[in-house]
Amino acid sequence: xxxxxxxxxxxxxxxxxxxxxxxxxxxxxxxxxxxxxxxxxxxxxxxxxxxxxxxxxxxxxxxxxxxxxxxxxxxxxxxxxxxxxxxxxxxxxxxxxxxxxx
Amino acid sequence: xxxxxxxxxxxxxxxxxxxxxxxxxxxxxxxxxxxxxxxxxxxxxxxxxxxxxxxxxxxxxxxxxxxxxxxxxxxxxxxxxxxxxxxxxxxxxxxxxxxxxxxxxxxxxxxxxxxxxxxxxxxxxxxxxxxxxxxxxxxxxxxxxxxxxxxxxxxxxxxxxxxxxxxxxxxxxxxxxxxxxxxxxxxxxxxxxxxxxxxxxxxxxxxxxxxxxxxxxxxxxxxxxxxxxxxxxxxxxxxxxxxxxxxxxxxxxxxxxxxxxxxxxxxxxxxxxxxxxxxxxxxxxxxxxxxxxxxxxxxxxxxxxxxxxxxxxxxxxxxxxxxxxxxxxxxxxxxxxxxxxxxxxxxxxxxxxxxxxxxxxxxxxxxx
Numbered sequence: 001x002x003x004x005x006x007x008x009x010x011x012x013x014x015x016x017x018x019x020x021x022x023x024x025x026x027x028x029x030x031x032x033x034x035x036x037x038x039x040x041x042x043x044x045x046x047x048x049x050x051x052x053x054x055x056x057x058x059x060x061x062x063x064x065x066x067x068x069x070x071x072x073x074x075x076x077x078x079x080x081x082x083x084x085x086x087x088x089x090x091x092x093x094x095x096x097x098x099x100x101x102x
Numbered sequence: 103x104x105x106x107x108x109x110x111x112x113x114x115x116x117x118x119x120x121x122x123x124x125x126x127x128x129x130x131x132x133x134x135x136x137x138x139x140x141x142x143x144x145x146x147x148x149x150x151x152x153x154x155x156x157x158x159x160x161x162x163x164x165x166x167x168x169x170x171x172x173x174x175x176x177x178x179x180x181x182x183x184x185x186x187x188x189x190x191x192x193x194x195x196x197x198x199x200x201x202x203x204x205x206x207x208x209x210x211x212x213x214x215x216x217x218x219x220x221x222x223x224x225x226x227x228x229x230x231x232x233x234x235x236x237x238x239x240x241x242x243x244x245x246x247x248x249x250x251x252x253x254x255x256x257x258x259x260x261x262x263x264x265x266x267x268x269x270x271x272x273x274x275x276x277x278x279x280x281x282x283x284x285x286x287x288x289x290x291x292x293x294x295x296x297x298x299x300x301x302x303x304x305x306x307x308x309x310x311x312x313x314x315x316x317x318x319x320x321x322x323x324x325x326x327x328x329x330x331x332x333x334x335x336x337x338x339x340x341x342x343x344x345x346x347x348x349x350x351x352x353x354x355x356x357x358x359x360x361x362x363x364x365x366x367x368x369x370x371x372x373x374x375x376x377x378x379x380x381x382x383x384x385x386x387x388x389x390x391x392x393x394x395x396x397x398x399x400x401x402x403x404x405x406x407x408x409x410x411x412x413x414x415x416x417x418x419x420x421x422x423x424x425x426x427x428x429x430x431x432x433x434x435x436x437x438x439x440x441x442x443x444x445x446x447x448x449x450x451x452x453x454x455x456x457x458x459x460x461x462x463x464x465x466x467x468x469x470x
Contacts, residue, residue: 058323061356062347063245064255065377065392068433071469076153078463080191081183083233086249087280087290087316090230101151 052099055092062086072101153185155466159195162253164438164457166260169449174202174211175457179220179252194222219304220271235276235294238305242278242292242314243268243329244345244360254461257356257375257394258426258440260453264369264400266414267362268331268341272296273307280318288318290327298335309334316345323349329362339365354379366405367415371398375428392428394440420446424453434461 060066063086070078079097082088088096159180166173177199184192197220202213223237240248247270250256274296283289293313299305311334316327325347333339341364348357354377361370373396379389400420402410407417426440435458442453 055320058320058349062323062325062349063249065430065433070463071465072151073154073467074156074463074465074469076151077156077183077185077191078158080153080185080227081193083227084191084193084225084235084278087278087292089280089282089288089290091282092280092288097151 048095048098049102052095052097052102056096056099059086059088059092059096069100075100154469155185156183156463157181157466158183158461158463160252160254160459160461162457162459164259164455167452167454169451172203173213174200176200176202177253189227191225191227192223193225195220217304230279231281232277232279235278236274238271238273238307239276239294241269241272241296241312241331242276242294243312243331243341244314244343244362245327245347245358246360250358252461253459254434254436257373257392257428258396258424258442259438259455259457259459260424260440260442262360262371262396263398263416263420263422264360264362264367264371267364267366267369268329268343269296269308269310271307272310273299273305283317286319286321288320290314290316290318312341323351337365341365365403366410366413367401367403369398369400371396373397390430392430394426394428396422396424396442398422416446416448418447420444420448422453426455434463435459 057066060082069075075097079093079100083090083093157180159178161178163174163176166175177197179195179197181195182193186192197218198215199217200213200215202211204211219238221237221239223235223239226234226236228234240251242248246262246265247268253259272294274294276292276294278290278292280288280290291313293311295311296307296309298309299307310331312329312331314327314329316325318325325345327345329343329345331341333341341362343360343362345360346358349355350357355374356376357372357374359370359372362368373394375392375394377389378391378393379385381388398421400416402416402419405413411417422442422444424440424442426438428436428438430436437458439456440454444451444453
């Protein structure tokens with residue numbers, strides 16, 4: 001009985017997560033949000049690059065020697081991996097990715 | 103790593119029914135996911151660059167001399183990163199390791215080649231504050247197991263003495279994420295529940311729940327945190343620990359440390375790696391050179407000496423100090439060497455190591 005409850009609860013969690021994120025991706029106006037737009041409202045390009053470098057050094061360097069830059073699509077994968085592995089914040093990930101793909 | 107899993111898991115009872123606290127955990131997951139999703143407004147999961155699948159990992163070969171007995175170690179640890187759409191990442195790491203040494207009476211080197219699945223997980227990035235992991239994952243207890251374990255990252259190649267105090271991999275579900283608390287501090291968290299698994303040697307897991315919370319201060323570049331784990335089988339023992347990581351501002355010095363305690367024992371380690379990039383002579387060579395050191399201590403717990411050895415822990419109270427040099431030939435390729443001394447009632451000994459570690463990164467598609 002308990003196992004069934006657990007399975008049902010797990011399915012409920014997953015389905016609600018997927019629904020929530022899909023609804024959020026569509027946005028209230030039905031358009032997809034773009035990170036570059038939302039971030040660029042806050043920072044201009046130079047400031048983003050500077051912030052990206054600062055966060056690159058403080059986040060990446062905490063565990064390992066700072067790696068060199070890789071092509072943009074590889075950096076996007078690496079940063080997604082590091083976001084999970086090192087629990088870096090969403091904002092830090094975006095700024096580091098911006099810096100590493102310049 | 104293998105034998106203590108086998109021993110620990112086989113001697114524990116197997117119950118087929120999950121406890122009510124697991125149901126409670128899942129309910130809290132649901133509530134938490136809903137809450138953070140409402141907090142996350144006007145954020146898309148990733149910038150414009152479309153990620154490409156990557157095969158990465160490490161390879162290395164080392165010679166360890168412990169109390170005069172040489173052991174050759176060759177290993178390759180491939181990591182597959184497979185991003186799917188904007189929200190998913192499938193990731194996996196395997197470990198293939200050969201450990202070779204001469205038999206006591208002399209003769210050619212020989213030994214086992216082990217293989218292990220460290221993690222194979224699906225990550226769902228639900229929103230900027232929450233990622234849901236399903237599958238086999240590295241247990242987030244302290245920082246060494248999850249973040250410092252790869253041979254190209256660790257500054258000294260010997261494992262810390264207290265590493266076996268917590269599960270290295272778990273099979274189950276985890277919620278994790280990070281968010282800025284204010285301009286001066288980021289908070290990160292991870293909570294997980296795992297099920298017992300004895301079906302396959304490479305997928306063994308214990309039934310436990312646990313979590314980790316840490317604060318990162320970007321100004322002083324200091325992270326401090328705490329971990330907790332409760333075993334939901336047999337002794338139902340608790341384990342807890344603390345950790346720090348400090349990238350010293352204005353100095354090329356990187357420090358880490360952990361403390362852990364459970365019924366199996368307790369102990370700590372502190373290490374530091376100093377890059378000689380600030381020296382004004384032989385700069386080309388100096389900026390590639392790193393000195394590393396570690397001090398650590400282990401205190402025996404309530405288990406017997408034999409049980410401790412089976413788990414990979416020292417059989418008695420132990421102190422150890424180690425100094426090493428790393429030379430980076432290029433990004434991701436380094437030559438390492440170290441000397442350490444271990445003090446224990448069971449006998450003092452010297453620990454030597456030398457070797458080479460390499461990190462590779464191969465795109466499985468168009469990278470530009």
